[in-house]
Amino acid sequence: MMLSEIDAQAGPVQVRGTVLTVRRVDAYYAMTLVAPAIAARFKPGQFISLAVGGPDTSMLLSRAFSIHDVRPDHGGTVEYVFAVHGRGTQWLAERRARDVLDVTGPLGRPFPLPRDPVNCLLIGGGYGSAPLFALAAKLRERRCEVDFLLGAGSGDRVFGALTARRTGRSATITTQDGSLGARGVVTDMLDQVIHDGRTDVIYACGPMPMLRQVTALARRYDIPVQAAVEEAMACGIGVCMTCVLPVIGSDGITRMSRSCVDGPVFRGEQVRWDDIGTIPSDAFGAPGWETRSRQAALAAQGERQVEHRSGPQAQNGAEPAGQGQPARDPRGPGREARGAGRPDGRAPRGSSSGRRGHAG
Amino acid sequence: MPVDLRAKLGHVELPNPIMTASGCAGAGRELAQFMDVSKIGAIVTKSVMLSPRSGRATPRMAETPCGMLNSIGLQGPGIDAFLQRDLPWLLSRGARAVVSIAGASVAEYAGLATRLSDAAGVTAIEVNISCPNVEHRGQVFACDPAASAAVIEAVRGRARYDIPVFAKLSPDVTDIVAIAKACVSAGADGLSMINTLLGMAIDTDTMRPQLAGLTGGLSGPAIRPVAVRCIWQVREALPGVPIIGMGGVRTGRDALELILAGASMVSVGTTIFHDPSACMRVLRELEEELTARGVERLADVVGLAHQARGMAGQTLRRSTRIRGS
Numbered sequence: 082m083m084l085s086e087i088d089a090q091a092g093p094v095q096v097r098g099t100v101l102t103v104r105r106v107d108a109y110y111a112m113t114l115v116a117p118a119i120a121a122r123f124k125p126g127q128f129i130s131l132a133v134g135g136p137d138t139s140m141l142l143s144r145a146f147s148i149h150d151v152r153p154d155h156g157g158t159v160e161y162v163f164a165v166h167g168r169g170t171q172w173l174a175e176r177r178a179r180d181v182l183d184v185t186g187p188l189g190r191p192f193p194l195p196r197d198p199v200n201c202l203l204i205g206g207g208y209g210s211a212p213l214f215a216l217a218a219k220l221r222e223r224r225c226e227v228d229f230l231l232g233a234g235s236g237d238r239v240f241g242a243l244t245a246r247r248t249g250r251s252a253t254i255t256t257q258d259g260s261l262g263a264r265g266v267v268t269d270m271l272d273q274v275i276h277d278g279r280t281d282v283i284y285a286c287g288p289m290p291m292l293r294q295v296t297a298l299a300r301r302y303d304i305p306v307q308a309a310v311e312e313a314m315a316c317g318i319g320v321c322m323t324c325v326l327p328v329i330g331s332d333g334i335t336r337m338s339r340s341c342v343d344g345p346v347f348r349g350e351q352v353r354w355d356d357i358g359t360i361p362s363d364a365f366g367a368p369g370w371e372t373r374s375r376q377a378a379l380a381a382q383g384e385r386q387v388e389h390r391s392g393p394q395a396q397n398g399a400e401p402a403g404q405g406q407p408a409r410d411p412r413g414p415g416r417e418a419r420g421a422g423r424p425d426g427r428a429p430r431g432s433s434s435g436r437r438g439h440a441g
Numbered sequence: 442m443p444v445d446l447r448a449k450l451g452h453v454e455l456p457n458p459i460m461t462a463s464g465c466a467g468a469g470r471e472l473a474q475f476m477d478v479s480k481i482g483a484i485v486t487k488s489v490m491l492s493p494r495s496g497r498a499t500p501r502m503a504e505t506p507c508g509m510l511n512s513i514g515l516q517g518p519g520i521d522a523f524l525q526r527d528l529p530w531l532l533s534r535g536a537r538a539v540v541s542i543a544g545a546s547v548a549e550y551a552g553l554a555t556r557l558s559d560a561a562g563v564t565a566i567e568v569n570i571s572c573p574n575v576e577h578r579g580q581v582f583a584c585d586p587a588a589s590a591a592v593i594e595a596v597r598g599r600a601r602y603d604i605p606v607f608a609k610l611s612p613d614v615t616d617i618v619a620i621a622k623a624c625v626s627a628g629a630d631g632l633s634m635i636n637t638l639l640g641m642a643i644d645t646d647t648m649r650p651q652l653a654g655l656t657g658g659l660s661g662p663a664i665r666p667v668a669v670r671c672i673w674q675v676r677e678a679l680p681g682v683p684i685i686g687m688g689g690v691r692t693g694r695d696a697l698e699l700i701l702a703g704a705s706m707v708s709v710g711t712t713i714f715h716d717p718s719a720c721m722r723v724l725r726e727l728e729e730e731l732t733a734r735g736v737e738r739l740a741d742v743v744g745l746a747h748q749a750r751g752m753a754g755q756t757l758r759r760s761t762r763i764r765g766s
Binding site (some may be wrong): 321 | 463465466467472474475492493494495496497499500501502504506507508509511513516517518519557558653661662693711712713714715716717718
């Protein structure tokens with residue numbers, strides 16, 4: 082990564098954050114911490130990492146959560162949403178006002194913002210929707226239209242349905258048990274929502290299978306997807322190397338990229354969703370990768386001719402975008418939405434000409 | 442009066458004994474966001490190999506009581522990228538770089554030592570002969586005295602004469618003293634102890650191993666007693682050989698425990714994952730612990746626990762008095 086980026090003033094800080102409130106929100110908890118330095122640096126899509134269990138804790142790994150909201154009160158507060166999954170999150174749920182937590186943030190690469198006013202579809206699975214509302218506010222500042230598509234297993238697990246309905250141009254809800262909105266999963270409604278909203282760009286956060294399907298469906302319309310992944314992390318700051326996933330760089334080479342610093346937001350097309358949990362044989366550093374990678378590059382060469390204009394921005398796999406400059410492509414994601422050169426550095430899986438025509 | 446914290450890494454003097462543990466701090470750059478990397482004794486870099494390496498599949502970690510299992514598998518960009526990018530950065534920040542190297546063969550270690558000898562600014566080399574996340578145990582050189590000696594001899598022979606070479610040992614052996622002696626005979630200037638212990642965890646819901654690589658290295662406070670024991674045994678057998686101690690150090694008091702066992706320097710590892718500036722805190726706490734005990738020089742307490750019962754305190758008082766007079 083570039084020195085100037087990580088050393089920038091906008092980088093993360095480690096602070097003692099005082100708990101302001103912990104409240105139940107349906108099936109989840111929301112905690113607000115007083116952490117002015119983090120609030121001041123925050124950009125939508127970024128996350129915080131918390132030490133849990135106190136100084137003599139037996140739980141050594143930090144817990145990472147998307148930042149839901151920041152507010153100016155008390156000098157600057159940070160709110161995040163979590164579900165109780167184990168002892169660490171149980172401990173967090175038991176915190177009370179005035180407790181002090183060791184918190185580091187804001188971490189990770191935020192959602193890139195479009196330069197032009199475009200139609201944005203924000204898709205959230207479960208409490209993966211938490212980071213989308215701050216994003217929506219930023220998008221509206223840029224006069225973008227915001228549609229929401231939120232889904233979960235049941236109504237109490239759809240985080241932010243009311244806010245979505247109140248603030249979005251449209252809000253579509255799906256639940257697997259049909260207790261809220263349409264019965265089914267978000268991808269069942271995706272075609273319709275894209276058509277109705279004339280979607281130019283998709284932002285998504287949720288479980289990996291959802292992100293994979295959203296990316297695959299959006300690809301049919303040539304709509305770029307900015308996907309925030311939820312990968313297990315030990316540190317959140319880029320040193321432990323546990324949260325890696327295969328991501329294709331602008332040079333066409335797949336690297337095992339860290340979702341904490343190279344992500345959590347990736348261009349959907351650059352993530353090899355089907356290969357998560359494996360080391361692809363052509364991944365940088367895999368045994369014999371060079372030969373395989375070269376073959377793949379040759380196959381992709383024709384396609385890349387059109388892509389070099391957008392070369393430097395497709396950086397996810399190769400070099401993480403700095404926190405100070407989230408949108409490497411000055412045109413913003415919306416601009417590539419239809420008919421533009423493929424923003425990623427790889428050949429599409431099928432014929433590209435057919436796909437582009439399909440969008441209209 | 443401030444405590445004299447200077448520590449000797451072989452013949453190289455460091456301003457203080459606290460370092461990062463290899464594999465827990467990258468090449469220092471990420472931590473520089475949270476602390477001044479030149480303020481600690483040294484940054485011990487993540488083990489670098491000759492060629493780029495993708496590492497193992499995910500999941501790569503599991504939290505265990507007071508510890509964690511990791512199964513990274515030495516993912517890294519290789520020595521070329523390290524020399525081009527990481528080492529110059531560390532130097533530009535005024536940090537001291539202890540470069541950890543790992544290889545699959547004696548020749549690879551030799552090649553790495555040669556490359557490092559041509560580079561400026563290598564404070565020391567830590568030879569990782571004990572990474573547990575390799576295809577088979579036969580590849581863990583530190584499990585066998587002859588294999589350990591072969592690697593160390595190759596590295597010592599290629600490394601520049603003025604760069605100390607430390608061998609990083611595995612606690613997963615019957616007799617760590619035999620391995621330590623083999624490494625020292627082969628030319629190691631010092632020893633690093635301990636690497637992670639080979640461990641495993643099974644998810645009782647999926648009824649499958651939690652790690653994609655099945656087994657992983659156990660680290661964290663859970664293994665600190667093992668580290669203390671290993672350092673103790675080796676210090677007892679080889680009192681003149683400098684030791685970098687690591688294994689579950691979370692506080693300054695933990696660091697002091699390893700120092701009393703015989704470590705001249707202490708690396709902080711897994712604790713960094715939930716406290717990115719942990720090295721600075723441990724350094725501050727160590728100074729406080731020493732001050733509270735009336736210790737003026739760190740060197741006075743290295744291996745002090747080996748003194749006969751009742752003697753440790755006396756020795757300390759005497760040395761303090763002598764300097765005071």
